[in-house]
């Protein structure tokens with residue numbers, strides 16, 4: 274690694290101090306690509322009674338589902354409206370990725386899944402699929418389908434893992450264990466499928482030490498990409514009620530605390546893992562609890578990069594050294 278800060282090129286091949294998704298995407302596609310979200314009408318096993326009811330305690334899909342996503346519309350209609358939506362916002366793209374985002378998008382038979390995914394891929398300009406799902410909604414037949422499709426187009430699977438601790442997964446009613454998540458990630462990545470995961474920081478019952486320790490656990494998984502979110506309490510969820518009744522159970526991050534925490538976290542994160550998101554961004558009208566004011570995602574990324582530069586640190590600087598928060 275070069276010694277001059279200005280010209281330092283990091284292991285991921287550029288000067289930004291973290292392994293950024295936008296750079297990875299640019300390198301991978303060599304062109305502008307836009308994701309278009311789809312709600313294909315799935316549910317989740319911890320909602321429909323097969324593993325539980327009520328869903329994850331923090332979840333309200335409406336808080337992140339774009340307005341054009343409605344399960345009553347076909348996949349093609351949602352893609353058409355999604356492309357129009359992005360064009361109106363001057364988001365120019367040469368091709369599109371169909372993002373099966375809402376709920377658990379592998380929670381159906383292989384035949385149903387094949388029809389939905391292939392409908393998306395037939396839409397002009399769609400060159401790939403991103404499929405968000407739960408670790409317990411995958412099996413060898415579904416993986417075989419994903420493997421087959423990934424030979425024809427860009428395909429990524431994103432697993433909601435949320436926490437590396439089973440005590441937390443139980444508390445938030447995920448309905449699966451961390452070991453199931455680990456297995457799903459390992460099995461998917463072993464087939465050469467791009468494998469991603471989501472994690473939430475600030476879940477009740479977890480100390481900041483424990484959250485920091487997750488950097489080491491996540492670093493050992495064969496993940497291509499990760500999305501991190503700070504816990505946001507969404508109105509109307511079971512967690513809002515829990516928060517109202519027992520606020521001392523929650524240690525919600527202020528923005529400054531999160532900035533400090535995230536710098537320490539990313540220093541310990543495997544530099545091979547591409548970071549797609551540092552924070553979540555639910556619309557303010559959905560939020561209860563700590564608010565961060567009007568900060569857009571791009572502004573937050575800029576502030577994190579500025580802090581990394583001030584501290585002259587970067588993703589993976591302390592990897593694989595395991596250290597405590599204190």
Ligand code: SF4
Nearest residue numbers: 317328329332376407
């Ligand atoms: S698995 Fe995802 S969509 Fe389903 S209840 Fe949990 S957070 Fe919501």
